[in-house]
Amino acid sequence: MNVVLSAVSGISASLGEDAVVGITIVILVFLFSMQRFGTDKVGLSFAPILILWFALISGIGLYNLVKHDIGVLRAFNPKCIYDYFKRNGFKQGWLSLGGIFLCITGSEAMFADLGHFNVRAIQISFSSVVFPAIVIAYIGEAAFLRKFPDKASNTFYACVPGHLYWPTFVIAILASIIASQSMVSGAFSIISQAQNLGCFPKVKVVHTSTKHKGQVYIPDINYMLMIACILVSAAFKTSTKMSHAYGIAVVCDMTITTFLVCFIMLVIWKKNIWLVALFLPFGCIELLYLSSQMTKFTKGGFVPLVLAFFLTALMGIWHYVQKERYMFELNNKISVESLGKLVNKENINRMPGIGVLYSELVQGIPPIFSHFIANIPSIHSVVVFVSIKAIPIATVALEERFLFRRMEPRGHNIFCCVLRHGYRDVLGDHEEFEFQLVHYLKEFITQETIMHEAEATTTTVEQITSIHIHTNENEVAHISHGYTIDDTLTKEGKHSSNGSSSGSITMLRVANSYSLSSSHMEGVEKEIKFIEKAMEKGVVHMLGEAEVVANPKSSIFNKIVINYVYSFLRKNFRQVDKVMAIPHNRLLKVGMTYEI
Incomplete structure (x- = not known):
């Protein structure tokens, strides 16, 4: 936003301040409208434009250095710093x-590209291209100002040779759009990571690249940012006024980052405290700059701090309540014994069909299930509790996506399922999801029986190489994968880049072909037919509508946070039924109140 306004300000003298703001707004609308195409597509022209831009500013810098005053190179002498403060006084020098x-602002945008390039690529490009070009450009401007000190208000465009003015203006606008693109992409990446950590409400995240998982697009956040940038640009109007807010935002970002790195070096990396102490001077220098920037607080510098406080408070509230809600479910989950008593009640009816109840719990039955039965004393003939878990890889192989576990007692046909998906996997088609769920449930039933019979015959997992199920002399069903939820819970999330598990799924291979006994085979076929019959009756999706309220004995602050702020966020962001695109005629919402 600031770089766009600065680039367009080159025509303020001829068109006026209002025209600059109008053009800036048009560019911002164009920039945010292009985000939906992804960095991969809009970034094809980035490299040529930036190379041309750095070549242009370094060339103009050398031109001004040679033409006006090559003596400015004496400023590299550190003694000039002492002379500057002595000449202007400490207070004026500090201010x-x-x-x-502001000369180094914009460098923080490099870190947004860590999702697109590796660290070494950024280090090489910055050291060999970006840093030399910017330093030469500043040296050239200093040489120009030595001869024309009255041009300090618009030095960059004033020092450009006349025949290069308009090409420089056009390339400056294009370069500012690219710089802004990095910041917008960085904002998407941060919000996506915060959502995965449970620190941000659910929003739609679109992964725009099959090669780089860091390239994401969030439609809701994109348009919120666009509106915010337009309002701020219209309010500040000039890059000089906006620089007050921009400077405070950047120096706060750098200072916080430095001290957090020190903390990580001590706590996470376990570095020697004296090595960490060598890093602290950078933080002290940044604190000095921060103290100077804070003098601009009342001149617009408060804007980024207010926005940062608002966003931090929102993330903190969401994380706190979500954690307390999960702990409530975990502490009040239905035990295996209670489940058996609940299902065996005389007034409980078993309806034909499959009931799918979504829960965040990986193990155990959520308390909302008992609340459902208490109000509607009926459950489906087959019940599956589904917990959806995102994994930070592109895609999860279909045969490894559904991880089942049977809930005792065995004859009640109640299962738990962990649905794992990568960021490129689409969960929107409910019909396909239902078909896959039932298909892999039947496969799980077969494999579970094989595992039990293998254990009964003292067959160890290390001896397992292949499993064959002989249904008759002419038909052999080969099962290449066997897994249960219990195999994955302790190592959930450890995966290789191609989407296969690494240690989380126990592959079953029997040394010699193993055949199920006829009695076990009949039991498997009977249960599978029962599942298929239930599938024919239809699948009903059940979603817990848990209203989270503050405990009446809690503090007023806690009541405001939970009853009003969290409630507002929950109602205005995405829910599971929207993520899964479940049709209303197949959705049953069950309400319950959690007091935390």
């Missing part, structure tokens, strides 16, 4: 640090 700091 000017805020403006000096």
Whole structure:
């Protein structure tokens, strides 16, 4: 936003301030409208434009250095820093640090590209291209100002040779759009990661690249950012006023990052405290710049701090309530013994069909299930509790996506299922999901029987190489994968890049072909036919509508946070039924109140 306004300000003298703001808004609308195409597509022209931009500013810098005053190179002498403060006085010199700091703003955008490039690529490009070009450009501007000190208000465009003015103006706008693109992409990446950590409400995340998992697009956040940028640009109007807010935002970001790195070095990396102490001077320098920038607080610098406080409070509230809600479900989950008593009640009817109840719990039955039975004393003939878990890989192989476990007692046909999906997997087609769920449930029933019979005959997992089920002399069904939820819970999330599990799924291979006994085979076929019959009667999706409220004995602050702020966020962000695109005629919502 600031870089776009700065680039367009080159025509402020001829068109006026209002025209600059109008053009900036048009560029911002164009920039945010292009985000839906993804960085892969809009980034094809980035490299040529940036190379041309850095070549242009370094060339203009050398031109001004040679033409006006090559003596400015003496400024590399560290003694000039002492002379500057001695000449201007400490107070005036300290106040000017805020403006000096603006020379390095924009460098923080490099870190947004860590999702697109590796660290080594950024280090090489910055050291060999970006840093030399920017330093030469600043040296050239300093040489120009030595001869024309009255041009300080618009030095960059003033020092451009006349025949290069308009090409420079066009390339500057294109370069500013690219710089803004990095910041917008970085915002999407941060929000996506915060959502995965449970620190942000559910939003639609679109992965725009099959090669880089860091390239994401979030439609809701995109348009919120666009509106915010337009409002701020219209309010500040000039890059000089906006620099007050921009400078404080960047120096706060750098200072916080430095001290967090120190904390990580001590706690996570276990580095020697003296090695960490060598890193602290960077933080002290940034604190000095921060103290200078804070003098601009009342001149617009408060804007990023207010926005940061608002966003941090929102994320903190969401994370706190979600954690407390999960702990409530975990502490009040239905035990195996209670489940058996609940299902065996005389007034409980078993309806034909399959009931799918969504829950965040991986193990155990959520308390909302008992609440459902208490109000509607009926359950489906087959019940599956589904917990959807996202995994940070592109896609999960279909045969490894559904992980089942049977809930005792065995004859009640109640199962738990962990549905794992990668960021490229689409969960929107409910019919396909139902077909896959039933298909792999039947496969699980068969494999579970094989495992039990293998254990009964003291067959060990290390001896297992292949499993064959002989249904008759002419038909042999080969099962290549066997797994249960219990095999994955302790190592959930450890996966290789191609989507296969790494240690989380126990592959069953029997040394010699193993045949199920006829009695076991009949039991498997009977249960599978029962599942198929239930499938024919239809699948009903059940979703817990848990209303989270504060405990009446809790503090007023806790009541405001839970009853109003969290409730508002939950009602205005995405729910599971929207994620799965479940039709209303197949959805049953069950309400319950959680007091935390």
